[in-house]
Amino acid sequence: MLLVPVRVGPSAIEGNGALAQVELPPGTPFWRFEEGFxxxxxxxxxxxxxxxxxxxxxxxxxxRRDDGHWILSGDLACFMNxxxxxxxxxxxxxxxxxxxxxxxxxxxxxxxTCDYFAFDAEAAVKLRPVPPQKS
Numbered sequence: 001m002l003l004v005p006v007r008v009g010p011s012a013i014e015g016n017g018a019l020a021q022v023e024l025p026p027g028t029p030f031w032r033f034e035e036g037f038x039x040x041x042x043x044x045x046x047x048x049x050x051x052x053x054x055x056x057x058x059x060x061x062x063x064r065r066d067d068g069h070w071i072l073s074g075d076l077a078c079f080m081n082x083x084x085x086x087x088x089x090x091x092x093x094x095x096x097x098x099x100x101x102x103x104x105x106x107x108x109x110x111x112x113t114c115d116y117f118a119f120d121a122e123a124a125v126k127l128r129p130v131p132p133q134k135s
Contacts, residue, residue, distance in 0.1 A: 001034035006076050006112065013081040017111040024106040030088050031077055031100040041070040062120035082127060083113035090118070 004024060011017030024030070033040075041061070046054060060078040061070045072078065080088075087106050090097055106112065116123035 001037050001073070002031055002075050002077050003029050008076055008079050009111075011081055011111055013083065013111065013113070016079055017081045017113075018076050018079040020106050020108055020110050020112055023108050024102045026102055026104050027091075028102040028106075029099055030102055030112070031073070032096070033071065033098050034074070037074040039072045039074065040064070041072065043068045043070075046070050058122070058126075062116070063122045065119070065121045068121065080112055080114050082116040082123070084115065086113040086115045086118075088112055088114050 002018075005021035006018045007021055008016050009019045041049070041057065046057065049057070057070045057072060061072040063069070064071055087102060087104055087110070088100050089103050090100055091103075094101075100114070116126060120126065
């Protein structure tokens with residue numbers, strides 16, 4: 001669940017992105033999993049879903065490394081794009097490793113980014129180049 005005001009808008013990275021609505025100083029709590037609002041799908045639950053639902057999760061959810069659960073945020077966090085130099089993440093040695101914070105100052109209107117490789121077991125698949133389509 002997002003803990004700061006965010007809107008969706010055009011992204012310089014890809015498609016649409018999550019944009020901060022206000023300035024955020026470094027260390028601002030940004031996102032945490034909120035049971036009942038966000039959803040964790042076990043690997044067996046994922047496999048039982050229709051193909052269209054699986055495709056949706058593959059695009060908008062991420063896979064937790066420790067148990068393989070697909071995590072779908074109930075809000076606009078699913079619009080966050082990948083960056084090798086993200087402005088949000090989990091601080092090393094954080095007391096709550098599930099709490100994402102801003103890693104540097106973020107300006108109002110700036111796209112919020114995260115490093116998919118830091119938390120998503122499917123990052124390499126998601127970021128694989130798409131081969132050109134034949135016409």
